[in-house]
Amino acid sequence: MxxxxxxxxxxxxxxxxxxxxxxxxxxxxxxxxxxxxxxxxxxxxxxxxxxxxxxxxxxxxxxxxxxxxxxxxxxxxxxxxxxxxxxxxxxxxxxxxxxxxxxxxxxxxxxxxxxxxxxxxxxxxxxxxxxxxxxxxxxxxxxxxxDTAFHQTIPVVAHKYAIPNKLLTENKIRVYGFHGTSHKYVSEQAILYLRDNLKIKASKIISIHLGNGCSMTAVKDGKSIDHTLGFAPMNGLIMGTRCGDIDQSIIFYMVNSLGYTLDEVNTLLQKQSGMLGLTGFSDLRDIEANAEKGNKDCQLALAMNAYRIKKYIGSYAAALNGLDAIVFTAGIGENSSYIRKLVCTDMDYFGIELDDAKNNIRSKTIREINTKNSKTKILIIPTNEEEEIAKQVHELLLS
Missing domain, CATH: 3.30.420.40 (ATPase, nucleotide binding domain)
Structure with missing residues (x-):
């Protein structure tokens, strides 16, 4: 077929x-x-x-x-x-x-x-x-x-918002989660890797999908238990053109005091914010190149991007009550040694210690980039959403 x-x-x-x-x-x-x-x-x-x-x-x-x-x-x-x-x-x-x-x-x-x-x-x-x-x-x-299907296992304590109950029961407003095809694929690959190399049966993994859109998932024993994106793929990490987490009162201030319409606010937060809003560039390759040339806006934006990821690593390590591995994947996660280094610096409390030499090696295979003494594995796993989709398509047509 x-x-x-x-x-x-x-x-x-x-x-x-x-x-x-x-x-x-x-x-x-x-x-x-x-x-x-x-x-x-x-x-x-x-x-x-x-x-x-x-x-x-x-x-x-x-x-x-x-x-x-x-x-x-x-x-x-x-x-x-x-x-x-x-x-x-x-x-x-x-x-x-x-x-x-x-x-x-x-x-x-x-x-x-x-x-x-x-x-x-x-x-x-x-x-x-x-x-x-x-x-x-x-x-x-x-x-x-x-993409939302993998995250159906997120428990109610994590997927329900602290708003009137009827908005969940009647209007289905909840955390849905995204990039599920990618998170499912790489977390399964990570579980196999940990079992084969460390003989770990239970697993506590944080999957970090970094592309133009970005998200993180806490995966316990193969199941998604929390995720950075919510009702729509807009919150959480700083993305190419999306702002990620923001104090919602800013939206009301922009409308009521600054004269923005709701459509204008939506366009600004979805298409004009994130790394584009901070630097004038939406593609990380352009941002890194300019940061290396001394562009202060690009340097700060990269630091902010990494800081947001580090905050969620801490949050999800708490939700998982431990951490066996963090996994970098997708275009930026797989290819940007710059971002990986920023994220993994000063994370020894979580047992995360990066090996700089390994981090700078380019490869299309699963690999560790942590030191020998690192208690937490730092893995780069190339995502293959297409393989995962093909598997699900084939299974459906045979059922």
Whole structure:
């Protein structure tokens, strides 16, 4: 069974063509910096690798480019779209409606659209991916895998807000959690690693997903018990354009005293804040490059970013009542030695001791970057949301 996996992030598209159940990756690639003049495109098969810099204004144009490459006479891997039996889509927000992987139909799409306001940077891109895939792979089953599903195990003491009860029971306002596909994949990989290397059966892990969107999950014995993102993917850590945690009274002050409309506040906090608001750049590679050149705003923003992560490590170590490992994953988590060093400095109280030499090694495999004396393992585990999505799609179609 050939399955195309489409993982649309807020400014990126990761994609793979996977043959199941062998879990054979036929091709893979990434488009990032979508919306900028210098979007990066990569496409890789066993025989070919293509890397291009071009302007990709939106997700629709990006997905059309992916389809062109899959069907290309020279570098393509399929001769007809009829070879594709299923397309698996990562969908960020499933609300209280979707707790499991589902086959997409008109009703499912309508419900995904109703959740736009809760994930305005993601669900529209996810639905766009579904609509374009339906046009391109018209004979394939379209399947949705929801980021919120992994976090259904968060206990009520952690997922309920201290607001009137009816807002949970009637309006389903609660912590939902996001990046669940990634957190599920890397935490399972971490558990296997700890069992094989340390013979640890029970496990207390903090998974740190750092990309343009960022989140952390406390994972106890394989189950999510707390998470930094809440009702919508906006709070918690400092992100590319999102502010993360903020005193909600600031919103009322901006509206009542500074004359902002609610729509303007929403746009500011979602699309003009975070690292972009602090530095003028939304891509961490640009921020790190300018920080190294002495840009004070960029240096401070990176320090603030790391400080927020450290605060949550302390919080989740308390919630877990211990800590076996922290896991860095996703684009920034896997590739930024700068951020990892800032996060792991002065964390010896938690048994976290970073080995600088190991931290600077680039690799695509699971690896430790802690010292031999570190009581807590510091792991880099490349996330593979596409593999996790393919597994869930295949299981659904066989059920």
């Amino acid at each position: 050939k399955i195309v996996i489409i993982n649309s992030g807020s400014s990126s598209i990761k994609y793979q063509l996977i043959k199941m159940p062998a879990n054979e990756v036929i091709c893979s690639g990434l488009i990032d910096r979508i919306g900028l003049e210098t979007s990066n495109l990569s496409y890789e098969t066993k025989e070919n690798r293509i890397e291009e810099i071009m302007s990709i204004p939106n997700h629709k144009e990006g997905l059309k480019k992916v389809a062109q490459l899959l069907l290309d006479e020279k570098v393509g891997v399929i001769k007809s779209t009829s070879e594709i039996e299923a397309v698996g889509h990562r969908v960020v927000h499933g609300g209280s409606t979707f707790t499991h992987t589902v086959i997409i139909n008109k009703e499912v799409k309508e419900k995904i659209e109703k959740l736009f306001d809760l994930a305005p940077l993601h669900n529209p891109a996810n639905l766009e991916g579904i609509n374009v895939a339906e046009e391109i792979f018209e004979n394939a089953k379209q399947i949705a895998v929801f």
